[in-house]
Amino acid sequence: MSITLKVREIIAAQALVTLDDVGVETGLADLGLDSVALVEIIFAVEEAFDITVPLNATAQTHTFTYDSVAAIVAGVEHLLNEQAK
Amino acid sequence: MKRRVVITGQGTINALGHNVPDTIHAMQKGTCAIGPLEFEDVERLSIRIGAQIKKYDPTEHFTNAQLGLFDLYTQYAMLAAAEAVAQAGDCLTRTSGVIVGTAGGGLQTQETNYRKVFQAGKNRVHPFTVPRLMHSAAASHISMRYNLQGPAYTVSTACASSNHAIGQAFQMVRSGMADTMLAGGSEAMLCFGGIKAWEGLRVLSPDGCHPFSATRNGMVQGEGAAMFVLESREAALKRGAEILAEVAGFSMTSDASDILVPNQKGAEQAMRNCLKDAELSPNDIGYINAHGTGTQVNDRIEAKAINQVFGTKPPPVSSTKSMHGHAIGATGAIELLACIAALRSGILPPTIGDCINDPECPIDLICHKPRKAQIQATLSNAFAFGGMNAALALKHPL
Numbered sequence: 001m002s003i004t005l006k007v008r009e010i011i012a013a014q015a016l017v018t019l020d021d022v023g024v025e026t027g028l029a030d031l032g033l034d035s036v037a038l039v040e041i042i043f044a045v046e047e048a049f050d051i052t053v054p055l056n057a058t059a060q061t062h063t064f065t066y067d068s069v070a071a072i073v074a075g076v077e078h079l080l081n082e083q084a085k
Numbered sequence: 086m087k088r089r090v091v092i093t094g095q096g097t098i099n100a101l102g103h104n105v106p107d108t109i110h111a112m113q114k115g116t117c118a119i120g121p122l123e124f125e126d127v128e129r130l131s132i133r134i135g136a137q138i139k140k141y142d143p144t145e146h147f148t149n150a151q152l153g154l155f156d157l158y159t160q161y162a163m164l165a166a167a168e169a170v171a172q173a174g175d176c177l178t179r180t181s182g183v184i185v186g187t188a189g190g191g192l193q194t195q196e197t198n199y200r201k202v203f204q205a206g207k208n209r210v211h212p213f214t215v216p217r218l219m220h221s222a223a224a225s226h227i228s229m230r231y232n233l234q235g236p237a238y239t240v241s242t243a244c245a246s247s248n249h250a251i252g253q254a255f256q257m258v259r260s261g262m263a264d265t266m267l268a269g270g271s272e273a274m275l276c277f278g279g280i281k282a283w284e285g286l287r288v289l290s291p292d293g294c295h296p297f298s299a300t301r302n303g304m305v306q307g308e309g310a311a312m313f314v315l316e317s318r319e320a321a322l323k324r325g326a327e328i329l330a331e332v333a334g335f336s337m338t339s340d341a342s343d344i345l346v347p348n349q350k351g352a353e354q355a356m357r358n359c360l361k362d363a364e365l366s367p368n369d370i371g372y373i374n375a376h377g378t379g380t381q382v383n384d385r386i387e388a389k390a391i392n393q394v395f396g397t398k399p400p401p402v403s404s405t406k407s408m409h410g411h412a413i414g415a416t417g418a419i420e421l422l423a424c425i426a427a428l429r430s431g432i433l434p435p436t437i438g439d440c441i442n443d444p445e446c447p448i449d450l451i452c453h454k455p456r457k458a459q460i461q462a463t464l465s466n467a468f469a470f471g472g473m474n475a476a477l478a479l480k481h482p483l
Contacts, residue, residue, distance in 0.1 A: 016149070036153075040212070040213075043212050046209060052209070
């Protein structure tokens with residue numbers, strides 16, 4: 001399964017919408033997902049790809065961005081590349 | 086200022102029923118909800134019975150997002166609170182509060198995540214592990230659900246937790262500190278680790294709960310929650326609410342003697358102080374819902390303490406734990422349902438189990454079948470490990 005498809009699946013499950021409603025450019029806020037849902041998504045992404053997302057929920061800035069499906073996919077790809085090195 | 090305090094809403098989920106009417110119906114019929122326990126690794130336990138809530142599907146009551154945050158004990162508390170608030174009607178304000186008693190809190194969340202990191206060797210746990218497991222989670226979620234911005238916290242005094250919670254809520258309303266309070270208890274300890282720890286203490290019965298019987302051989306655990314809405318009598322009358330019972334008095338004492346063995350003097354003092362607080366004489370009490378755990382020592386000491394306080398003609402006593410099990414931090418709240426029903430219906434719930442006379446427990450035990458009696462007041466005892474005693478007296482609403 002592609003990274004994009006898996007991320008879309010995770011987000012769709014969290015937002016209780018169908019996969020078709022979650023496009024690559026869909027923003028998390030557009031789906032009504034709040035900070036609590038974001039933490040759930042990050043956890044599901046970590047489990048799915050066996051990576052550790054460097055997200056500190058209390059920090060103001062993040063190296064991992066999560067505004068949209070594309071941003072999360074890019075972040076996952078980056079972490080997987082780092083892990084492979 | 087000393088206001089009169091009444092109960093205008095009650096809610097529960099426990100092994101006898103998923104709501105108050107079903108629970109009271111089962112209690113008055115003398116139903117035993119104790120049976121084989123069902124959960125992961127139960128075959129590794131030597132104690133395999135308990136009063137477990139059956140036919141419970143959390144997805145019928147909560148969204149996925151809620152279930153990510155609600156340990157089972159929080160779910161039970163939320164369901165009991167919802168039933169109580171629905172019955173009480175429009176009485177909660179932003180200055181209202183909530184006090185929840187629990188001994189184990191989010192114990193099942195701890196167990197699940199310890200299994201992951203220690204047993205399965207995983208290196209990450211769910212991000213909401215802390216907000217799920219904390220003892221105060223249920224009080225927080227109830228406060229958010231009903232926008233209660235007054236006093237909100239958790240009381241943890243083992244088997245007396247919910248009596249302490251209800252008693253403190255009573256004192257807050259009586260003193261004018263809060264106009265309306267939600268209070269009760271919740272417990273979800275029926276899991277491998279929960280029972281394994283109790284098993285080690287050698288106080289659980291392998292075959293059944295027989296309070297005050299000569300054949301008693303230990304307690305049987307239960308689970309669930311009960312919550313109540315407490316408000317001033319004046320406010321309840323003003324808004325035309327149905328008053329279920331008046332909370333007449335409350336007391337708390339500490340044995341200050343032993344971490345496990347109860348002390349007769351501490352139990353006596355708790356009952357005496359409660360009667361004094363309620364401005365009732367021993368003769369006024371028509372029913373005692375005993376702590377009655379079914380252990381040798383608790384029942385003997387409690388029976389003797391009742392005799393000391395109530396003299397030669399003590400009121401009828403039952404231990405409903407023989408039906409719904411010992412729900413630990415929730416047990417006093419579930420037992421208060423029995424007291425309210427006794428006041429309202431004139432039907433005193435029975436003790437089931439063996440009920441074989443023990444000369445060491447010289448009390449008027451209601452055995453097997455309910456007893457009819459028009460009563461004016463009840464007493465409910467909770468005597469916890471560590472010598473923490475809390476007693477509540479209720480009066481008929483009139």
